[in-house]
Amino acid sequence: MIRLMLLLIPALAFGSALALAQDAPPIVQPSTGLSVDVTDESASDMRIAVPAMPTPQAIDTEAGNTAAVGRQVAEVIANDLSRSGLFQPLGPAAVRAISYPEVTAPQFDYWPQTGAVALVQGFVRAEGNGQLMVGCYLYDVALKTELTRQGYVVAPRDWRRAAHKCADAIYARLSGDSPFFDSRIAYIAESGPKDKRVKRLAIMDSDGANHRFLTNGQSVVMTPRFSPDYRQIVYMSYAGNRPHIYVYNIGTGQQRVVTESANQTFAPRFSPDGRFILYSMSVGGNTDIYRVSANGGQSQRLTNTPGIDVGGSYSPDGSRIVFESDRSGSQQLYVMNADGSSPRRISFGGGGYATPEWSPRGDLIAFTRLAGNFRVGVMTPDGGGERLLTDSWQDEAPTWSPNGRVIQFFRTSQGRGGKSSVWQVDLTGVNERKIPTPLDGSDPAWGPLLP
Amino acid sequence: MIRNGLAIAALAATMALAGCGKKTPDVLPPAPAEDGQTQTGEDPNAGNVSGVPLPGSRGDFLQNVPSDSVYFETESFSLDGQDRATLDSQIAWLQRYPNVRVTIEGHADERGTREYNLALGDRRANAAKNYLAGRGIPTSRMTVVSWGKERPVALGSDESAWSQNRRAVSVVPQ
Numbered sequence: 001m002i003r004l005m006l007l008l009i010p011a012l013a014f015g016s017a018l019a020l021a022q023d024a025p026p027i028v029q030p031s032t033g034l035s036v037d038v039t040d041e042s043a044s045d046m047r048i049a050v051p052a053m054p055t056p057q058a059i060d061t062e063a064g065n066t067a068a069v070g071r072q073v074a075e076v077i078a079n080d081l082s083r084s085g086l087f088q089p090l091g092p093a094a095v096r097a098i099s100y101p102e103v104t105a106p107q108f109d110y111w112p113q114t115g116a117v118a119l120v121q122g123f124v125r126a127e128g129n130g131q132l133m134v135g136c137y138l139y140d141v142a143l144k145t146e147l148t149r150q151g152y153v154v155a156p157r158d159w160r161r162a163a164h165k166c167a168d169a170i171y172a173r174l175s176g177d178s179p180f181f182d183s184r185i186a187y188i189a190e191s192g193p194k195d196k197r198v199k200r201l202a203i204m205d206s207d208g209a210n211h212r213f214l215t216n217g218q219s220v221v222m223t224p225r226f227s228p229d230y231r232q233i234v235y236m237s238y239a240g241n242r243p244h245i246y247v248y249n250i251g252t253g254q255q256r257v258v259t260e261s262a263n264q265t266f267a268p269r270f271s272p273d274g275r276f277i278l279y280s281m282s283v284g285g286n287t288d289i290y291r292v293s294a295n296g297g298q299s300q301r302l303t304n305t306p307g308i309d310v311g312g313s314y315s316p317d318g319s320r321i322v323f324e325s326d327r328s329g330s331q332q333l334y335v336m337n338a339d340g341s342s343p344r345r346i347s348f349g350g351g352g353y354a355t356p357e358w359s360p361r362g363d364l365i366a367f368t369r370l371a372g373n374f375r376v377g378v379m380t381p382d383g384g385g386e387r388l389l390t391d392s393w394q395d396e397a398p399t400w401s402p403n404g405r406v407i408q409f410f411r412t413s414q415g416r417g418g419k420s421s422v423w424q425v426d427l428t429g430v431n432e433r434k435i436p437t438p439l440d441g442s443d444p445a446w447g448p449l450l451p
Numbered sequence: 452m453i454r455n456g457l458a459i460a461a462l463a464a465t466m467a468l469a470g471c472g473k474k475t476p477d478v479l480p481p482a483p484a485e486d487g488q489t490q491t492g493e494d495p496n497a498g499n500v501s502g503v504p505l506p507g508s509r510g511d512f513l514q515n516v517p518s519d520s521v522y523f524e525t526e527s528f529s530l531d532g533q534d535r536a537t538l539d540s541q542i543a544w545l546q547r548y549p550n551v552r553v554t555i556e557g558h559a560d561e562r563g564t565r566e567y568n569l570a571l572g573d574r575r576a577n578a579a580k581n582y583l584a585g586r587g588i589p590t591s592r593m594t595v596v597s598w599g600k601e602r603p604v605a606l607g608s609d610e611s612a613w614s615q616n617r618r619a620v621s622v623v624p625q
Contacts, residue, residue, distance in 0.1 A: 196602075220601060280566065418606075
């Protein structure tokens, strides 16, 4: 235990936010065969045990008793790993509880009988300053080795973030990919009958927790996007029956119009550096894409063909924009330079393509494929390798996880009682699941990994 | 003369309806119901004093035009003869009340993506607006707003419902 204390205490210095135990010894990659492949759809899920995390002393905190929090942290980790589609977690309900000393001295002879090939152990401890420390350890059961360890110091109300960070560390270590669990979603909460849907701007964690409504539903709102620093959300609102794009400041709750115009403005997007907002504006029936500073001011028109040019999504380096246009007669995808020059069509399939979103990795563009029904698919930025990932009546408007491995979208059911809900699918198309929301949901927009 | 013109326009619209071209909805939109959000489909008797709508009110408008809406083919924003007859009757009414402003709401059916449908609704509303402007209604009296697929009047997921939802609606104040 002394070694553990020494390891984790430096993390306390990071203060109230979320602090990583950076002083952990450099991870020596052991010669283990333990890994998961994010691109192989035939890969069988890795069985990973996540017992409840013990506490050295059961103490009541703002987040509840540390013993209870320890179990909840393990549950959140198990759920995160399960949602990634790569793991088959054995959570606290499926495996025996461990003792506090066991955290750093796993009973390697015991775990093989559970079928687990990997083991996540950790602890939750109340600190003297009112903070919680969460320790997180990953072991290879067969090789009886430690694969990674992390410590997080958080305010009690942020205990879920510590759990997401632990799941992220495990995911990154075993997949070799970048993490994504500790991130947030902005979306539109929907309720009411189909001809009078009430739509409210809402935010939640990537697993649906910490849900919060930001608008009261008086005005129809849609298509939110987080700024890269999570401080603002740009969205469209019918406030005052004048449909315009607004920026909502999450800290202050204040909203401001981005561009004053007699024309309808919609489909807003932040640039990757947060300095610009891309939007669409209809003038006399002709819709084009414009760019304006996130602080307002003069807009710059980026498209100028007759027809509907709409949406748009920046490449991660900000140099190019993929957008949708019906200039050819049907909705298709085009890539242009960020200044609007050199537009080039990249989609050619029958039906049509809409709502392109450039992956944060840069390697793929997600879209809605229109062919009677709506399906979510991906293609490369030059239009190759098209793959459809979903198959339902209407799956619309994909948004990427921060690591570009998972896509959320909204699914609408047909008929008089048609409703929308938020779903997610991984790039294999195999792991598809509904994201729990208190009301119906649409227009999900995934933000970047939290710092 | 105005009355005659109106009657003829209304008759033409009725005949066009009777002709029942492909684009005519199988079922006309239900009787308008109260909807404060979009202002469409209000009670035709709103502004009603002892059973008669006030001249120049929305109730009066709805009583004197064959329809407040024109309908479009899938993906299309072009007006056909029936639409023009409907708009001609609206023009006649609007010319009788030159101080009344009109908002033209464009809508799309649910088979398009949300943002594209906002643009498509705008196209349809502008098609109606441009027709009205071409027949002498000042653009300063007209406002255009697109609702895309957000405010259907028919709730089903079938051609009958979709044909009713692909529309541009002229809305005058209560």
